[in-house]
Amino acid sequence: MKYYPLFLDITDRRCVVIGGGDVAERKVARLLDFGARVALVGKTLTPGLETMKENGRINHIAADYDKSFIDDAFLVIGATDRDDINAKISRDAQDKGILVNIVDDPDKCDFVLPSLLTQGDLLIAVSTGGKSPALAKKLREEMEQLFGTEYQTLLDVLAQLREKLVVKGHSSHENRRMFEAVVHSDILTHIRDKNWDNVKKIIYDITGEKIKVGD
Numbered sequence: 001m002k003y004y005p006l007f008l009d010i011t012d013r014r015c016v017v018i019g020g021g022d023v024a025e026r027k028v029a030r031l032l033d034f035g036a037r038v039a040l041v042g043k044t045l046t047p048g049l050e051t052m053k054e055n056g057r058i059n060h061i062a063a064d065y066d067k068s069f070i071d072d073a074f075l076v077i078g079a080t081d082r083d084d085i086n087a088k089i090s091r092d093a094q095d096k097g098i099l100v101n102i103v104d105d106p107d108k109c110d111f112v113l114p115s116l117l118t119q120g121d122l123l124i125a126v127s128t129g130g131k132s133p134a135l136a137k138k139l140r141e142e143m144e145q146l147f148g149t150e151y152q153t154l155l156d157v158l159a160q161l162r163e164k165l166v167v168k169g170h171s172s173h174e175n176r177r178m179f180e181a182v183v184h185s186d187i188l189t190h191i192r193d194k195n196w197d198n199v200k201k202i203i204y205d206i207t208g209e210k211i212k213v214g215d
Contacts, residue, residue, distance in 0.1 A: 003112055003129055008075075011035035016070050018089055019079030020045040023103055027077045027113075032057060041069050042080075067092040075099040078108075106130030115140040120152030121159075150191040157191075157203065157213055158182065164209045181206045 015031050017024050020042030028049065031038050039059040040049065053060045061069055065085055070076050076098055078089035083105075090108035093100035102108040106129070114125035115136040124143060126136045158179065165175050182203065190198040196214030203211050 001106065001129065003127065005125070005127070007123070007125075010074060012037055013074035014039060014072055015075050015077070016041065016073045017077045017079060018042065018065050018069075018085070019081075019103075020049060021079065021081065022046055024077075024079040025049050027079055027103070028052065028058060030113075030116075031077075036074075039069070039073075041065055065089060067096075070096065070098060073098050075101070075111075078102040104133075117143050117147060119147060119149060120155055122147070122151050122155050148192070150188050153191050153213070154183075154188060157187075157199070157211060160211050160213075161203060161207060161209060164211075165207065178207045 010031065011034070013036055015036040016039045017028050017031070018041045020040070024040065024042065025046045025048045028038050028040060029052075032052070037059070038057070039061060040053075041061045041063065043062055043064065045053065045060070049058070049060075052058045063069075065080070065088070067088075070089075070093060073093075076089060076093045078086045078100065080086055080089075086102045086105060087108060090100050090102050090105075094110070099110045100108070101111055101113060106112055109130065112127060112130040114127040115133070117124040117126070117140050124140075124147065126139045126143070128136045161179075161182070165178065170178075185202050185206070187199055187202050190196075190202070194214060199213050200211060203209060
């Protein structure tokens, strides 16, 4: 099976996680990081999930799984330790047309969750199609050595620059030429060294625009 890669906007979407253990906690935490409204189904929770509940970050349904709990869900994650329950979650979600992920069981999934590297708005996802989460994690850890916080700063600079260039009415070809010139310059080296004057000079020399960085 091959999975179609895409990034979903789950801001304020109702996402349901079934389970209360460490795996469920990790899944809930990631959903919250990306702005979801999370409902958690399970009788026993980890201390971390209990804290999320007490702080009002999740809606806790203290009960055994029932298919009514996933009504109106945007996506569902099954993270219980029972194969029969996980299989039922998968069937129920698919019957309702809801995207479903069953942890460590790709055959019961509509989607699999990648290992993520984040630097601000830069998000790099690594997936092995559910065949080896351990390898995906190893690759993500290796990439952490390659893509440091300087990429977050560069992305912020490019976003700032985009706002300035869009209003100038340049052709898409000219904008693309300038952005490519910036990203292929030695700007990352100067960002790593916190040499902000050189960063500003590179941007100005290529685009004629002044930016704020390192102030």
